[in-house]
Amino acid sequence: MDAKEIIARRVARELRDNTLVNLGIGLPTLVARYVPEGMLVAFQSENGIIGFGARPPEGMEDPNLTDAGGGFISALPGAFAFDSATSFALIRGGHLDMTVLGGLQVDAKGRLANWKVPGRMVAGMGGAMDLVAGAKRVVVAMQHAAKGEAKIVPELTLPPTAARPVSLVVTDLAVIEPTADGLVLRERAPGVAVEEILAATAAPLILPDTIPEMPL
Protein backbone atom coordinates (compact mmCIF):
# COMPACT_ATOMS: atom_id res chain seq x y z
CA MET A 1 0.00 0.00 0.00
CA ASP A 2 1.54 3.35 -0.99
CA ALA A 3 1.57 6.48 1.17
CA LYS A 4 -1.43 8.08 -0.53
CA GLU A 5 -3.57 4.95 -0.15
CA ILE A 6 -2.70 4.67 3.56
CA ILE A 7 -3.76 8.30 4.08
CA ALA A 8 -6.96 8.01 2.01
CA ARG A 9 -8.03 4.75 3.68
CA ARG A 10 -7.45 6.15 7.18
CA VAL A 11 -9.28 9.42 6.44
CA ALA A 12 -12.21 7.39 5.04
CA ARG A 13 -12.67 5.91 8.53
CA GLU A 14 -13.53 9.43 9.73
CA LEU A 15 -16.59 9.47 7.43
CA ARG A 16 -19.99 9.13 9.08
CA ASP A 17 -23.35 8.05 7.70
CA ASN A 18 -25.71 10.74 6.34
CA THR A 19 -23.22 13.57 6.39
CA LEU A 20 -22.11 16.29 3.98
CA VAL A 21 -18.40 16.16 3.18
CA ASN A 22 -16.13 18.35 1.02
CA LEU A 23 -12.93 16.86 -0.40
CA GLY A 24 -10.13 19.17 -1.53
CA ILE A 25 -8.31 18.77 -4.85
CA GLY A 26 -5.54 16.17 -5.12
CA LEU A 27 -4.89 13.60 -2.39
CA PRO A 28 -8.17 14.26 -0.49
CA THR A 29 -10.16 13.30 -3.62
CA LEU A 30 -8.92 9.69 -3.19
CA VAL A 31 -10.93 9.37 0.05
CA ALA A 32 -14.12 8.95 -2.01
CA ARG A 33 -12.82 5.54 -3.17
CA TYR A 34 -12.88 4.10 0.35
CA VAL A 35 -16.34 5.05 1.67
CA PRO A 36 -17.31 2.18 4.01
CA GLU A 37 -19.81 -0.27 2.52
CA GLY A 38 -23.44 0.72 3.13
CA MET A 39 -22.61 4.24 4.32
CA LEU A 40 -24.33 7.21 2.65
CA VAL A 41 -22.04 10.22 2.37
CA ALA A 42 -23.00 13.26 0.27
CA PHE A 43 -19.93 14.83 -1.29
CA GLN A 44 -19.91 18.54 -2.08
CA SER A 45 -17.76 20.11 -4.76
CA GLU A 46 -17.25 23.80 -3.97
CA ASN A 47 -17.88 24.85 -7.59
CA GLY A 48 -21.53 24.00 -7.07
CA ILE A 49 -22.82 20.45 -6.62
CA ILE A 50 -23.76 18.00 -3.88
CA GLY A 51 -24.03 14.35 -4.88
CA PHE A 52 -21.47 13.86 -7.61
CA GLY A 53 -20.03 10.59 -8.82
CA ALA A 54 -17.14 9.23 -10.85
CA ARG A 55 -15.95 10.54 -14.22
CA PRO A 56 -18.30 9.30 -16.97
CA PRO A 57 -17.04 6.97 -19.73
CA GLU A 58 -15.14 8.56 -22.64
CA GLY A 59 -17.50 10.48 -24.91
CA MET A 60 -20.24 10.81 -22.24
CA GLU A 61 -18.79 13.83 -20.41
CA ASP A 62 -20.91 16.96 -19.90
CA PRO A 63 -18.95 20.22 -20.37
CA ASN A 64 -21.19 21.84 -17.74
CA LEU A 65 -20.46 19.21 -15.06
CA THR A 66 -17.00 19.28 -13.51
CA ASP A 67 -15.34 19.18 -10.09
CA ALA A 68 -13.27 21.90 -8.42
CA GLY A 69 -10.18 20.67 -10.24
CA GLY A 70 -11.89 21.01 -13.63
CA GLY A 71 -12.24 17.25 -14.12
CA PHE A 72 -15.42 15.73 -15.55
CA ILE A 73 -17.79 14.14 -13.02
CA SER A 74 -21.28 12.64 -13.04
CA ALA A 75 -24.35 13.64 -11.06
CA LEU A 76 -25.83 10.86 -8.88
CA PRO A 77 -29.62 10.51 -8.56
CA GLY A 78 -30.72 13.12 -6.02
CA ALA A 79 -27.86 15.51 -6.80
CA PHE A 80 -28.29 19.26 -6.28
CA ALA A 81 -26.51 21.96 -8.32
CA PHE A 82 -26.18 25.53 -7.08
CA ASP A 83 -24.31 28.83 -7.42
CA SER A 84 -21.11 29.91 -5.61
CA ALA A 85 -22.85 32.04 -2.97
CA THR A 86 -25.01 29.07 -1.95
CA SER A 87 -22.01 26.75 -2.02
CA PHE A 88 -20.10 28.88 0.46
CA ALA A 89 -23.17 29.55 2.59
CA LEU A 90 -23.30 25.76 3.04
CA ILE A 91 -19.58 25.73 3.93
CA ARG A 92 -19.58 28.73 6.30
CA GLY A 93 -23.06 28.28 7.72
CA GLY A 94 -22.41 25.13 9.75
CA HIS A 95 -24.00 22.79 7.19
CA LEU A 96 -20.79 21.02 6.18
CA ASP A 97 -19.95 18.14 8.53
CA MET A 98 -16.38 17.61 7.40
CA THR A 99 -13.78 18.83 4.96
CA VAL A 100 -10.59 17.04 3.96
CA LEU A 101 -7.78 19.33 2.78
CA GLY A 102 -4.20 18.95 1.68
CA GLY A 103 -1.49 20.73 3.66
CA LEU A 104 1.96 22.28 3.31
CA GLN A 105 2.44 22.74 7.08
CA VAL A 106 0.61 22.19 10.37
CA ASP A 107 1.97 23.72 13.56
CA ALA A 108 1.84 22.91 17.29
CA LYS A 109 -1.31 24.99 17.68
CA GLY A 110 -3.00 22.95 14.94
CA ARG A 111 -2.94 25.80 12.44
CA LEU A 112 -2.81 24.87 8.74
CA ALA A 113 -0.86 26.51 5.89
CA ASN A 114 -1.76 25.35 2.39
CA TRP A 115 -2.05 28.18 -0.14
CA LYS A 116 1.20 30.07 -0.60
CA VAL A 117 4.97 29.62 -0.43
CA PRO A 118 6.27 33.22 -0.47
CA GLY A 119 8.70 33.81 -3.34
CA ARG A 120 8.13 30.35 -4.86
CA MET A 121 4.52 29.42 -5.41
CA VAL A 122 1.30 31.41 -5.09
CA ALA A 123 -1.71 29.20 -5.76
CA GLY A 124 -4.26 31.36 -4.02
CA MET A 125 -6.55 30.21 -1.24
CA GLY A 126 -9.49 29.28 -3.48
CA GLY A 127 -12.07 27.91 -1.04
CA ALA A 128 -9.59 26.71 1.61
CA MET A 129 -9.92 29.67 4.01
CA ASP A 130 -13.71 29.39 3.99
CA LEU A 131 -13.53 25.61 4.49
CA VAL A 132 -11.21 25.83 7.50
CA ALA A 133 -13.21 28.70 9.01
CA GLY A 134 -16.59 27.04 8.45
CA ALA A 135 -16.61 23.25 8.37
CA LYS A 136 -17.60 21.41 11.56
CA ARG A 137 -14.52 19.16 11.27
CA VAL A 138 -11.35 19.88 9.33
CA VAL A 139 -9.16 16.88 8.51
CA VAL A 140 -5.75 17.46 6.94
CA ALA A 141 -4.56 14.69 4.63
CA MET A 142 -0.89 15.05 3.76
CA GLN A 143 2.49 13.33 3.53
CA HIS A 144 4.21 13.48 6.91
CA ALA A 145 7.35 15.10 5.47
CA ALA A 146 8.30 16.64 2.11
CA LYS A 147 11.68 15.55 0.70
CA GLY A 148 12.99 14.93 4.21
CA GLU A 149 11.74 18.29 5.47
CA ALA A 150 9.27 18.20 8.37
CA LYS A 151 5.79 19.56 7.60
CA ILE A 152 4.57 19.34 11.20
CA VAL A 153 6.42 22.25 12.78
CA PRO A 154 6.49 24.19 16.09
CA GLU A 155 5.28 27.43 14.42
CA LEU A 156 4.10 27.98 10.83
CA THR A 157 6.75 29.55 8.59
CA LEU A 158 4.23 29.74 5.71
CA PRO A 159 1.16 32.04 5.65
CA PRO A 160 -1.70 30.47 7.67
CA THR A 161 -5.00 29.46 6.04
CA ALA A 162 -6.95 30.29 9.22
CA ALA A 163 -6.45 31.06 12.90
CA ARG A 164 -8.74 28.18 13.80
CA PRO A 165 -6.97 24.86 14.56
CA VAL A 166 -7.78 21.83 12.43
CA SER A 167 -9.49 18.78 13.98
CA LEU A 168 -7.19 15.95 12.87
CA VAL A 169 -4.05 15.39 10.81
CA VAL A 170 -3.66 12.10 8.92
CA THR A 171 -0.31 11.31 7.30
CA ASP A 172 1.39 8.24 5.86
CA LEU A 173 3.09 7.76 9.25
CA ALA A 174 0.60 8.86 11.90
CA VAL A 175 -2.71 10.25 13.07
CA ILE A 176 -2.22 13.41 15.12
CA GLU A 177 -4.86 15.36 17.01
CA PRO A 178 -4.35 19.04 17.86
CA THR A 179 -5.58 19.75 21.40
CA ALA A 180 -5.42 22.70 23.82
CA ASP A 181 -2.29 21.08 25.35
CA GLY A 182 -0.56 20.47 22.02
CA LEU A 183 -0.34 17.81 19.30
CA VAL A 184 -1.26 14.32 20.52
CA LEU A 185 0.05 11.27 18.64
CA ARG A 186 -3.06 9.09 18.42
CA GLU A 187 -2.07 6.34 15.97
CA ARG A 188 0.88 5.13 13.93
CA ALA A 189 0.83 3.61 10.44
CA PRO A 190 1.25 -0.19 10.21
CA GLY A 191 4.85 -1.17 10.97
CA VAL A 192 5.92 2.38 11.86
CA ALA A 193 7.64 2.91 15.23
CA VAL A 194 6.95 5.93 17.44
CA GLU A 195 10.65 6.89 17.20
CA GLU A 196 10.36 7.09 13.40
CA ILE A 197 7.40 9.47 13.71
CA LEU A 198 9.19 11.64 16.26
CA ALA A 199 12.24 11.86 13.97
CA ALA A 200 10.08 13.06 11.07
CA THR A 201 8.19 15.64 13.18
CA ALA A 202 9.64 19.04 14.11
CA ALA A 203 6.85 19.98 16.54
CA PRO A 204 6.67 18.40 20.02
CA LEU A 205 4.24 15.48 20.23
CA ILE A 206 2.34 14.34 23.34
CA LEU A 207 2.60 10.54 23.66
CA PRO A 208 -0.31 8.73 25.35
CA ASP A 209 0.31 5.39 27.12
CA THR A 210 -0.88 3.42 24.12
CA ILE A 211 -0.44 4.42 20.50
CA PRO A 212 -2.15 1.76 18.39
CA GLU A 213 -1.60 1.05 14.70
CA MET A 214 -4.13 2.89 12.51
CA PRO A 215 -7.04 0.79 11.26
CA LEU A 216 -7.16 0.82 7.44
Place this chain on the structure above:
Amino acid sequence: MRRKALTPAEAAALVPDGASVMIGGFLGVGSPRRVIDALVARGAKGLTVIGNDTGRPDLGIGKLVSAGCVAKVIVSHIGTNPVTQQKMLAGEMEVDLVPQGTLAERIRAGGAGLGGVLTPTGLGTSVAEGKQVVTVDGRDFLLETPLRADVALLHCYEADYYANLTYRLTAQNFNPVMAMAADIVIAEPDEVVPIGVIPPDHVRTPGILVTHLVERPQ
Protein backbone atom coordinates in the same frame (compact mmCIF):
# COMPACT_ATOMS: atom_id res chain seq x y z
CA MET B 1 -38.16 44.31 -22.94
CA ARG B 2 -37.39 42.24 -26.02
CA ARG B 3 -33.75 42.04 -26.94
CA LYS B 4 -32.08 41.51 -30.27
CA ALA B 5 -29.24 39.03 -29.98
CA LEU B 6 -25.77 40.49 -30.64
CA THR B 7 -22.78 38.82 -32.25
CA PRO B 8 -19.88 38.14 -29.85
CA ALA B 9 -17.91 40.94 -31.59
CA GLU B 10 -20.77 43.43 -31.01
CA ALA B 11 -20.87 42.37 -27.36
CA ALA B 12 -17.09 42.76 -26.97
CA ALA B 13 -17.35 46.30 -28.41
CA LEU B 14 -19.52 47.21 -25.38
CA VAL B 15 -16.58 46.57 -23.03
CA PRO B 16 -14.38 49.70 -22.97
CA ASP B 17 -10.62 49.46 -22.45
CA GLY B 18 -9.82 49.99 -18.79
CA ALA B 19 -13.24 48.75 -17.63
CA SER B 20 -13.85 46.58 -14.57
CA VAL B 21 -15.37 43.32 -15.80
CA MET B 22 -16.92 40.46 -13.86
CA ILE B 23 -16.64 37.17 -15.74
CA GLY B 24 -18.54 34.05 -14.67
CA GLY B 25 -16.97 30.62 -14.64
CA PHE B 26 -14.87 28.17 -12.65
CA LEU B 27 -11.77 27.02 -14.54
CA GLY B 28 -13.57 28.09 -17.70
CA VAL B 29 -16.73 26.08 -16.99
CA GLY B 30 -19.59 28.55 -17.14
CA SER B 31 -17.43 31.25 -18.76
CA PRO B 32 -18.69 33.16 -21.83
CA ARG B 33 -16.10 31.69 -24.19
CA ARG B 34 -17.23 33.38 -27.42
CA VAL B 35 -17.25 36.88 -25.89
CA ILE B 36 -13.83 36.21 -24.31
CA ASP B 37 -12.49 35.20 -27.75
CA ALA B 38 -14.00 38.37 -29.23
CA LEU B 39 -12.33 40.54 -26.56
CA VAL B 40 -8.99 38.93 -27.41
CA ALA B 41 -9.65 39.48 -31.14
CA ARG B 42 -10.51 43.14 -30.54
CA GLY B 43 -7.30 43.61 -28.52
CA ALA B 44 -8.98 44.87 -25.33
CA LYS B 45 -6.57 46.60 -22.94
CA GLY B 46 -6.24 47.49 -19.28
CA LEU B 47 -9.17 45.45 -17.98
CA THR B 48 -9.71 44.77 -14.27
CA VAL B 49 -11.18 41.25 -14.27
CA ILE B 50 -13.16 39.90 -11.33
CA GLY B 51 -13.76 36.14 -11.37
CA ASN B 52 -13.12 32.91 -9.49
CA ASP B 53 -9.75 32.06 -11.08
CA THR B 54 -7.56 32.81 -14.07
CA GLY B 55 -8.20 29.40 -15.65
CA ARG B 56 -5.36 28.06 -17.73
CA PRO B 57 -3.27 30.00 -20.29
CA ASP B 58 -5.61 28.83 -23.08
CA LEU B 59 -8.82 28.53 -21.05
CA GLY B 60 -11.40 30.93 -19.60
CA ILE B 61 -10.09 34.19 -18.14
CA GLY B 62 -6.58 32.85 -18.85
CA LYS B 63 -7.05 33.69 -22.53
CA LEU B 64 -7.42 37.37 -21.65
CA VAL B 65 -4.36 37.18 -19.37
CA SER B 66 -2.26 35.52 -22.09
CA ALA B 67 -3.34 38.10 -24.69
CA GLY B 68 -2.30 41.01 -22.44
CA CYS B 69 -5.84 42.39 -22.05
CA VAL B 70 -5.69 42.48 -18.25
CA ALA B 71 -4.13 45.04 -15.88
CA LYS B 72 -5.48 43.54 -12.66
CA VAL B 73 -7.37 40.45 -11.51
CA ILE B 74 -9.46 39.99 -8.37
CA VAL B 75 -9.73 36.19 -8.02
CA SER B 76 -9.51 33.37 -5.47
CA HIS B 77 -7.05 31.11 -7.29
CA ILE B 78 -4.23 31.42 -9.84
CA GLY B 79 -2.55 28.06 -9.21
CA THR B 80 -3.55 26.57 -12.57
CA ASN B 81 -2.16 29.42 -14.67
CA PRO B 82 1.65 29.88 -14.76
CA VAL B 83 1.25 32.90 -17.09
CA THR B 84 -0.63 34.76 -14.33
CA GLN B 85 2.17 33.93 -11.88
CA GLN B 86 4.85 35.13 -14.36
CA LYS B 87 3.05 38.40 -15.10
CA MET B 88 2.45 38.98 -11.39
CA LEU B 89 6.13 38.40 -10.50
CA ALA B 90 7.25 40.59 -13.45
CA GLY B 91 4.99 43.40 -12.21
CA GLU B 92 2.99 43.41 -15.45
CA MET B 93 -0.28 42.53 -13.77
CA GLU B 94 -1.73 43.13 -10.32
CA VAL B 95 -3.26 40.15 -8.50
CA ASP B 96 -5.68 40.61 -5.60
CA LEU B 97 -6.44 37.23 -3.99
CA VAL B 98 -9.79 36.91 -2.21
CA PRO B 99 -11.16 33.77 -0.49
CA GLN B 100 -13.74 32.20 -2.79
CA GLY B 101 -16.70 32.46 -0.40
CA THR B 102 -15.78 36.04 0.45
CA LEU B 103 -15.58 36.89 -3.26
CA ALA B 104 -19.08 35.48 -3.83
CA GLU B 105 -20.50 37.41 -0.87
CA ARG B 106 -18.76 40.69 -1.80
CA ILE B 107 -20.29 40.46 -5.28
CA ARG B 108 -23.66 39.51 -3.80
CA ALA B 109 -23.44 42.52 -1.46
CA GLY B 110 -22.59 44.74 -4.44
CA GLY B 111 -25.71 43.60 -6.24
CA ALA B 112 -27.98 43.56 -3.21
CA GLY B 113 -27.43 47.10 -1.96
CA LEU B 114 -25.55 46.00 1.17
CA GLY B 115 -22.70 47.98 2.68
CA GLY B 116 -20.58 44.88 3.13
CA VAL B 117 -20.56 41.44 4.72
CA LEU B 118 -19.21 40.09 8.01
CA THR B 119 -17.36 36.79 7.63
CA PRO B 120 -15.12 34.65 9.87
CA THR B 121 -13.11 33.66 6.78
CA GLY B 122 -9.62 35.13 6.72
CA LEU B 123 -9.33 35.94 10.46
CA GLY B 124 -5.76 35.40 11.59
CA THR B 125 -4.42 35.44 8.01
CA SER B 126 -2.94 37.98 5.59
CA VAL B 127 -6.48 38.53 4.25
CA ALA B 128 -7.34 40.34 7.49
CA GLU B 129 -4.57 42.93 7.11
CA GLY B 130 -5.95 46.48 7.19
CA LYS B 131 -9.55 45.32 7.63
CA GLN B 132 -11.95 46.14 10.43
CA VAL B 133 -12.83 43.32 12.86
CA VAL B 134 -16.42 43.50 14.10
CA THR B 135 -17.56 41.48 17.14
CA VAL B 136 -21.15 40.21 17.06
CA ASP B 137 -22.51 38.20 20.00
CA GLY B 138 -18.95 37.53 21.15
CA ARG B 139 -17.72 36.23 17.77
CA ASP B 140 -15.20 38.07 15.61
CA PHE B 141 -15.84 38.74 11.93
CA LEU B 142 -14.01 40.59 9.18
CA LEU B 143 -15.80 43.44 7.46
CA GLU B 144 -15.55 42.81 3.71
CA THR B 145 -16.72 45.53 1.33
CA PRO B 146 -19.06 45.17 -1.66
CA LEU B 147 -17.78 44.65 -5.20
CA ARG B 148 -19.40 46.02 -8.35
CA ALA B 149 -18.17 46.27 -11.94
CA ASP B 150 -18.80 48.27 -15.09
CA VAL B 151 -19.65 45.10 -17.03
CA ALA B 152 -20.62 41.52 -16.20
CA LEU B 153 -20.04 38.81 -18.82
CA LEU B 154 -22.18 35.75 -18.12
CA HIS B 155 -22.58 32.32 -19.60
CA CYS B 156 -25.96 30.61 -19.38
CA TYR B 157 -27.63 27.51 -20.75
CA GLU B 158 -30.86 28.92 -22.18
CA ALA B 159 -32.05 32.47 -22.71
CA ASP B 160 -35.33 33.70 -24.11
CA TYR B 161 -35.74 37.05 -25.94
CA TYR B 162 -36.58 38.79 -22.65
CA ALA B 163 -33.10 37.55 -21.61
CA ASN B 164 -34.50 35.37 -18.84
CA LEU B 165 -31.69 32.91 -18.10
CA THR B 166 -31.26 29.32 -16.96
CA TYR B 167 -28.02 27.64 -15.96
CA ARG B 168 -26.83 24.06 -16.02
CA LEU B 169 -25.17 22.06 -13.25
CA THR B 170 -21.74 23.37 -12.21
CA ALA B 171 -21.73 26.04 -14.94
CA GLN B 172 -23.81 28.33 -12.66
CA ASN B 173 -21.07 29.21 -10.16
CA PHE B 174 -20.57 33.00 -10.08
CA ASN B 175 -22.95 33.88 -12.94
CA PRO B 176 -26.15 34.48 -10.91
CA VAL B 177 -24.49 36.82 -8.36
CA MET B 178 -22.59 38.73 -11.05
CA ALA B 179 -25.85 39.35 -12.94
CA MET B 180 -26.89 41.61 -10.05
CA ALA B 181 -23.64 43.55 -9.62
CA ALA B 182 -22.76 45.37 -12.85
CA ASP B 183 -24.08 48.30 -14.90
CA ILE B 184 -23.88 46.48 -18.23
CA VAL B 185 -24.80 42.77 -18.09
CA ILE B 186 -24.12 40.65 -21.17
CA ALA B 187 -25.35 37.04 -21.31
CA GLU B 188 -23.93 34.44 -23.70
CA PRO B 189 -26.37 31.51 -24.02
CA ASP B 190 -25.86 28.01 -25.43
CA GLU B 191 -29.42 28.20 -26.76
CA VAL B 192 -32.00 30.94 -27.36
CA VAL B 193 -35.66 29.95 -27.06
CA PRO B 194 -38.93 31.82 -27.70
CA ILE B 195 -40.45 33.87 -24.86
CA GLY B 196 -42.66 31.60 -22.75
CA VAL B 197 -40.69 28.41 -23.28
CA ILE B 198 -38.79 28.69 -19.98
CA PRO B 199 -41.18 28.02 -17.08
CA PRO B 200 -41.13 30.89 -14.53
CA ASP B 201 -39.85 28.58 -11.78
CA HIS B 202 -36.82 27.70 -13.92
CA VAL B 203 -35.65 31.26 -14.54
CA ARG B 204 -32.58 31.81 -12.34
CA THR B 205 -31.65 35.30 -13.61
CA PRO B 206 -34.58 37.49 -14.69
CA GLY B 207 -34.26 39.38 -17.95
CA ILE B 208 -34.70 42.74 -16.20
CA LEU B 209 -31.09 42.37 -14.98
CA VAL B 210 -29.63 41.56 -18.39
CA THR B 211 -28.90 44.53 -20.66
CA HIS B 212 -27.55 42.59 -23.66
CA LEU B 213 -28.02 39.12 -25.11
CA VAL B 214 -25.53 37.32 -27.36
CA GLU B 215 -26.76 35.10 -30.20
CA ARG B 216 -26.68 31.29 -29.93
CA PRO B 217 -23.56 29.52 -31.23
CA GLN B 218 -23.59 29.34 -35.04
